[in-house]
Amino acid sequence: xxxxxxxxxxxxxxxxxxxxxxxxxxxxxxxxxxxxxxxxxxxxxxxxxxxxxxxxxxxxxxxxxxxxxxxxxxxxxxxxxxxxxxxxxxxxxxxxxxxxxxxxxxxxxxxxxxxxxxxxxxxxxxxxxxxxxxxxxxxxxxxxxxxxxxxxxxxxxxxxxxxxxxxxxxxxxxxxxxxxxxxxxxxxxxxxxxxxxxxxxxxxxxxxxxxxxxxxxxxxxxxxxxxxxxxxxxxxxxxxxxxxxxxxxxxxxxxxxxxxxxxxxxxxxxxxxxxxxxxxxxxxxxxxxxxxxxxxxxxxxxxxxxxxxxxxxxxxxxxxxxxxxxxxxxxxxxxxxxxxxxxxxxxxxxxxxxxxxxxxxxxxxxxxxxxxxxxxxxxxxxxxxxxxxxxxxxxxxxxxxxxxxxxxxxxxxxxxxxxxxxxxxxxxxxxxxxxxxxxxxxxxxxxxxxxxxxxxxx
Amino acid sequence: xxxxxxxxxxxxxxxxxxxxxxxxxxxxxxxxxxxxxxxxxxxxxxxxxxxxxxxxxxxxxxxxxxxxxxxxxxxxxxxxxxxxxxxxxxxxxxxxxxxxxxxxxxxxxxxxxxxxxxxxxxxxxxxxxxxxxxxxxxxxxxxxxxxxxxxxxxxxxxxxxxxxxxxxxxxxxxxxxxxxxxxxxxxxxxxxxxxxxxxxxxxxxxxxxxxxxxxxxxxxxxxxxxxxxxxxxxxxxxxxxxxxxxxxxxxxxxxxxxxxxxxxxxxxxxxxxxxxxxxxxxxxxxxxxxxxxxxxxxxxxxxxxxxxxxxxxxxxxxxxxxxxxxxxxxxxxxxxxxxxxxxxxxxxxxxxxxxxxxxxxxxxxxxxxxxxxxxxxxxxxxxxxxxxxxxxxxxxxxxxxxxxxxxxxxxxxxxxxxxxxxxxxxxxxxxxxxxxxxxxxxxxxxxxxxxxxxxxxx
Numbered sequence: 023x024x025x026x027x028x029x030x031x032x033x034x035x036x037x038x039x040x041x042x043x044x045x046x047x048x049x050x051x052x053x054x055x056x057x058x059x060x061x062x063x064x065x066x067x068x069x070x071x072x073x074x075x076x077x078x079x080x081x082x083x084x085x086x087x088x089x090x091x092x093x094x095x096x097x098x099x100x101x102x103x104x105x106x107x108x109x110x111x112x113x114x115x116x117x118x119x120x121x122x123x124x125x126x127x128x129x130x131x132x133x134x135x136x137x138x139x140x141x142x143x144x145x146x147x148x149x150x151x152x153x154x155x156x157x158x159x160x161x162x163x164x165x166x167x168x169x170x171x172x173x174x175x176x177x178x179x180x181x182x183x184x185x186x187x188x189x190x191x192x193x194x195x196x197x198x199x200x201x202x203x204x205x206x207x208x209x210x211x212x213x214x215x216x217x218x219x220x221x222x223x224x225x226x227x228x229x230x231x232x233x234x235x236x237x238x239x240x241x242x243x244x245x246x247x248x249x250x251x252x253x254x255x256x257x258x259x260x261x262x263x264x265x266x267x268x269x270x271x272x273x274x275x276x277x278x279x280x281x282x283x284x285x286x287x288x289x290x291x292x293x294x295x296x297x298x299x300x301x302x303x304x305x306x307x308x309x310x311x312x313x314x315x316x317x318x319x320x321x322x323x324x325x326x327x328x329x330x331x332x333x334x335x336x337x338x339x340x341x342x343x344x345x346x347x348x349x350x351x352x353x354x355x356x357x358x359x360x361x362x363x364x365x366x367x368x369x370x371x372x373x374x375x376x377x378x379x380x381x382x383x384x385x386x387x388x389x390x391x392x393x394x395x396x397x398x399x400x401x402x403x404x405x406x407x408x409x410x411x412x413x414x415x416x417x418x419x420x421x422x423x424x425x426x427x428x429x430x431x432x433x434x435x436x437x438x439x440x441x442x443x444x445x446x447x448x449x450x451x452x453x454x455x456x457x458x459x460x461x462x463x464x465x466x467x468x469x470x471x472x473x474x475x476x477x478x479x480x
Numbered sequence: 481x482x483x484x485x486x487x488x489x490x491x492x493x494x495x496x497x498x499x500x501x502x503x504x505x506x507x508x509x510x511x512x513x514x515x516x517x518x519x520x521x522x523x524x525x526x527x528x529x530x531x532x533x534x535x536x537x538x539x540x541x542x543x544x545x546x547x548x549x550x551x552x553x554x555x556x557x558x559x560x561x562x563x564x565x566x567x568x569x570x571x572x573x574x575x576x577x578x579x580x581x582x583x584x585x586x587x588x589x590x591x592x593x594x595x596x597x598x599x600x601x602x603x604x605x606x607x608x609x610x611x612x613x614x615x616x617x618x619x620x621x622x623x624x625x626x627x628x629x630x631x632x633x634x635x636x637x638x639x640x641x642x643x644x645x646x647x648x649x650x651x652x653x654x655x656x657x658x659x660x661x662x663x664x665x666x667x668x669x670x671x672x673x674x675x676x677x678x679x680x681x682x683x684x685x686x687x688x689x690x691x692x693x694x695x696x697x698x699x700x701x702x703x704x705x706x707x708x709x710x711x712x713x714x715x716x717x718x719x720x721x722x723x724x725x726x727x728x729x730x731x732x733x734x735x736x737x738x739x740x741x742x743x744x745x746x747x748x749x750x751x752x753x754x755x756x757x758x759x760x761x762x763x764x765x766x767x768x769x770x771x772x773x774x775x776x777x778x779x780x781x782x783x784x785x786x787x788x789x790x791x792x793x794x795x796x797x798x799x800x801x802x803x804x805x806x807x808x809x810x811x812x813x814x815x816x817x818x819x820x821x822x823x824x825x826x827x828x829x830x831x832x833x834x835x836x837x838x839x840x841x842x843x844x845x846x847x848x849x850x851x852x853x854x855x856x857x858x859x860x861x862x863x864x865x866x867x868x869x870x871x872x873x874x875x876x877x878x879x880x881x882x883x884x885x886x887x888x889x890x891x892x893x894x895x896x897x898x899x900x901x902x903x904x905x906x907x908x909x910x911x912x913x914x915x916x917x918x919x920x921x922x923x924x925x926x927x928x929x930x931x932x933x934x935x936x937x938x
Contacts, residue, residue: 219696223794232758237781238677238879241809242721242773243753245763248782248804252713259707263700295701300690305703305834315700323695324706325797326788331805336681336842338807339783346706347789349796351699374719376763384794421696 023473026160031152031465038152038465039135039458041071043128045110045144046137052088052111052178061088061111061174068110068172069093075155077170083190085182088174092193095158096167101476102398103167105196105435107425108147108203109176112139113450120452133458140456142449146202146442147172149461153468165476169196176203183425187432198398198475199429202464204441205449207288207417209457212410212467214402215439217317217418218426220352220389222361223325226254226369227380228344234330235340245376247344248329255346257372258322262308263315265322265350267368270361275354275391277318284416285313317418321351347384351420358386388427391418392436401474402438409467440471481931484618489610489923496610496923497593497916499529501586503568503602504595510546510569510636519546519569519632526568526630527551533613535628541648543640546632550651553616554625559934560856561625563654563893565883566605566661567634570597571908578910591916598914600907604660604900605630607919611926623934627654634661641883645890656856656933657887660922662899663907665746665875667915670868670925672860673897675775675876676884678810678847680819681783684712684827685838686802692788693798703834705802706787713804715830716780720766721773723780723808725826728819733812733849735776742874743771775876779809805842809878816844846885849876850894859932860896867925898929 050064051057065082068091072080077093088111096103115125115138123129128137135145150170157164171194173183187194207213228247235244259265277285290313296304306315315321329344331337352361366381373379392399394416406414419439426437442464448454508522509515523540526549530538535551546569554561573583573596581587586595593603608628615622629652631641645652665671686705693702717723735743748771754762764773773779787802789795810819824839831837850857852874864872877897884895900922906912 219699221696221796223796225794230759235757236879237779237783237807238679238809239877240757240774241677241781241878242764242777242779243762243770244757244759245761246781248785249713249717249780251785252710252782255707255710256714299693299698299702301688301702301834302836303703303834304701305832306700312701316698319700321695321700322707323699323704323798324710324788325695325795326790326799327706327709327785327802328790329786330782330784332784332786332803336683336805336807337783338679338681340781341784344785345790347794349695349794351696374763376759376761378760419697420699421694 023470024161027156027469028466030156030160031462031469035462038148042135042145042148045148046128046139047126049126050111050139050174051114052175053114064110065089065091065174071151072170075151076158077154077168085186087182090174090186091172092170094169095164098164098167098476100479101166102197102478103169103195104472104475105194105199105433106150106168106170107199107201108150108172109143109174110147110172111174111177112142112144113177115452117452122453130458134455135458135461136453136455138454140454141443141447142454143176143203145456145461146464149202149442149464149468150200152465153472156465156469157472165473169194180425184428187428191432194433196433196435199435199437200440200471201423201426201437202440202442203423204419204439205443205445205447206441207415209444210412211289212406212412212414213417214394214399214406214414215417215419215441216394216399217354217391218389218423219420220356220358221349221385221387221422222352222358222365223347223349223384223386224365225382225384226251226346226348227382228373229342229378230340230376231342234342237338237340240340244340245374246340247377248341250374250377251327251329251344251346254369254373255324255348263306264308265320267364269364270320273355273357273360274320277314281318282314285311288313288415288417316420318353320353320356322348324348352389354389354391356389358388362386387422387424390426390430396436397478398436398438398475401478402440402471404474405467405471408470409463440468481928482619485614485927486924488614488618489927493920496606500593500603500606503606504586504597505584507584508569508597508632509572510633511572522568523547523549523632529609530628533609534616535612535626543644545640548632548644549630550628552627553622556622556625556934558937559624560655560936561627561653562930562933563652563657563891564608564626564628565657565659566608566630567601567632568605568630569632569635570600570602571635573910575910580911588916592913593916593919594911594913596912598912599901599905600912601634601661603914603919604922607660607900607922607926608658610923611930614923614927615930622930624930627652638883642886645886649890652891654891654893657893657895658898658929659881659884659895660898660900661881662877662897663901663903663905664899665873667902668870669747670864670870670872671875672852672857672864672872673875673877673899674852674857675812675849676847676881677878678814678816679807679843679845679880680810680816680823681805681807681842681844682823683840683842684709684804684806685840686831687800687836688798688834689800692800695796695798698798702798703832704798705835706799708832708835709785709787709802709804712827712831713782713806721764722766723778725822727822728778731813731815731818732778735772739776740772743769746771746873746875774878776811778811778814780806781809782806810847812847812849814847816846820844845880845882848884848888854894855936856894856896856933859936860898860929862932863925863929866928867921898926
């Protein structure tokens with residue numbers, strides 16, 4: 023590594039903060055139509071940055087929704103090509119009155135930068151923009167070939183991204199994808215996330231009768247869909263938190279002993295975790311720890327339920343209908359489509375004929391896992407050691423990042439999740455923030471990462 | 481019976497209809513504050529009627545809500561005293577656009593009178609007003625002592641009636657209560673209802689965590705209150721529709737063989753009933769018929785359920801809370817307070833410690849039953865035979881009329897349910913109506929009823 027690159031990063035911290043503050047000041051809320059102009063402005067600001075730091079072929083590419091910003095630098099023959107993915111859109115800011123400082127005026131308090139988008143994802147994508155800039159400005163070159171795509175619809179579920187990737191396969195061809203849009207395990211505990219859960223989400227609708235009925239006149243004569251719904255849902259998991267859908271666990275990749283040992287070593291305080299959630303007691307699948315349950319075991323959850331009279335007071339009604347939103351988090355190697363079929367079959371089986379059943383598939387996403395002895399993962403480990411002066415721990419994550427599966431299937435590229443956020447940074451809540459140590463160390467680690475990846479010969 | 485009384489009734493039909501039309505034209509909707517003036521006007525119109533027909537001590541008596549109209553005629557020494565109860569308030573008329581004719585303009589179509597209040601309860605209380613008038617105008621006397629109370633809050637749950645009865649015990653003392661505010665079994669099948677179900681109504685609130693959680697990050701680590709709610713509710717009844725609360729059936733008065741035989745003889749078309757409700761299949765407690773299930777067996781119903789995300793689309797949330805409204809219909813000799821205690825104990829037992837539980841008692845009402853060989857019931861049977869030219873059948877009713885239990889406990893008086901409505905008369909729906917044959921025959925039957933009761937010596 024050319025030491026000028028690191029020196030440059032260390033002497034430009036104030037400018038980085040100023041630029042990020044400008045970036046954050048554009049209220050790029052993708053979910054709200056009144057911010058359409060801001061979305062456009064933010065895409066253009068992003069493109070301007072990519073040009074300024076020396077990327078080539080920079081374009082704002084239209085989609086049916088908000089545009090994607092693209093740039094590349096492909097002048098390192100023989101070196102791997104890295105695709106950097108991030109998003110310039112942010113979550114809405116409601117409830118506004120809970121913000122200590124205005125959400126779009128980045129404000130530093132106690133070495134944390136408070137603003138909407140600080141950690142999710144403007145601050146995190148910016149570490150790569152600035153690391154690329156440091157290399158290009160100090161050496162005139164990069165140790166890798168780089169492609170950048172920053173999208174504007176991540177916070178609304180990336181409705182146009184898969185299509186975009188399929189349509190731009192050649193332009194996006196790469197050896198590895200790097201994403202900084204996640205959290206490390208804890209402050210001072212940098213981590214490599216090597217697994218994500220998938221998802222299979224459904225709506226169940228039951229109908230008992232054509233209209234709501236008086237529970238006095240008709241109570242006892244017909245099936246009550248709200249009660250039947252309870253019967254159906256209660257049969258999805260046993261008391262030990264084990265999902266009862268036949269075949270559900272068939273393709274589950276069991277945790278290995280080394281993985282379980284690694285998880286056990288993590289500084290995880292169960293009591294503090296429980297208290298932080300305000301739960302009277304933790305509860306999950308028998309035989310697994312909390313981290314194992316959330317990272318590496320599939321689950322069944324009821325996301326919502328509605329039926330009958332739910333206002334103040336009492337109304338003696340037998341509801342005509344009842345509805346539940348339910349979802350399963352999936353782990354490698356479960357397949358969302360296969361699970362969906364098993365689920366639908368089981369729901370049909372356990373629902374009595376006294377009600378009409380409708381099951382609607384809402385959406386699904388594949389689980390994902392990378393091998394931790396993968397060369398790119400090892401490169402990331404060494405980069406983190408250099409940026410954070412500490413070896414990263416290996417973690418998994420309970421949520422889904424659907425695009426990771428798309429990159430795998432469409433581009434045949436593995437992903438390195440190079441997240442420098444923290445779990446308590448309020449990504450979707452008021453007072454979102456970014457730890458500034460992690461921000462600066464992240465830029466340094468990224469700069470090292472490119473050297474580490476560049477040293478991998480194809 | 482003095483034949484002049486019956487002749488008078490038969491020659492005054494048109495006038496009865498005109499007067500009832502006037503009565504109905506006052507939109508006495510007790511639930512809506514904007515009708516407060518109409519409520520007052522309707523109470524005064526009612527009082528004026530009672531004076532006109534010759535009742536004495538007629539008064540509009542204030543309550544904390546809408547007033548009660550009282551009148552009496554107590555000049556038949558040695559004869560029983562009958563307390564007539566009814567209500568001059570009506571249900572709201574929404575949705576207005578579904579009415580074929582304006583709700584407060586009584587309109588005759590095919591010998592049915594369409595209007596809000598036609599059957600519930602202005603039309604039905606009016607049969608007694610007109611029967612009393614017929615006796616007093618044609619004979620100058622009554623075969624019974626009569627007290628009348630018509631309240632103005634039945635459609636909002638009679639919040640002030642129990643207190644009113646307790647405070648006016650002496651003025652309301654009587655030997656029997658007669659209420660015409662229910663339906664006969666079917667057109668041409670006059671009936672005596674000798675049993676009502678009671679009620680015990682609760683809200684169950686579960687809390688799992690202090691806020692909603694992301695089901696990716698936390699799914700599997702904590703109890704999901706919407707799922708736990710399903711588990712709890714599903715344990716209330718078995719697959720055979722039998723309530724599983726320990727001790728629930730201890731005080732249930734089992735149906736007698738003669739009762740079951742009587743129910744079997746009723747012209748009840750199971751298929752038509754199912755089709756009318758739009759149910760794919762009828763479902764209830766194993767070993768009982770539909771009429772037995774709704775009239776004489778206790779039930780457990782989920783009246784409403786709410787938790788988590790219930791909008792359009794998918795949101796991957798673990799709800800912080802979930803809520804259910806549940807109620808049990810009770811039969812003689814179940815006691816609502818005892819059942820409430822059993823229910824609460826059982827809910828506590830089956831709810832896991834991983835969630836916080838709160839159970840709120842909403843309201844309760846005692847079941848009621850009269851002996852069918854009671855002298856007053858027999859009098860009613862003979863009166864119906866004379867008014868409708870047909871013997872009444874014996875029925876029960878699945879709903880509750882809480883005031884019946886109050887009359888029993890406060891006044892120590894049995895009740896005769898002398899309903900001349902029909903099950904399809906849309907009591908709480910658009911196009912409420914009253915069958916005019918039943919209206920006129922009801923007046924005649926009522927006139928006979930007073931003679932029949934008057935013949936009972938105390």
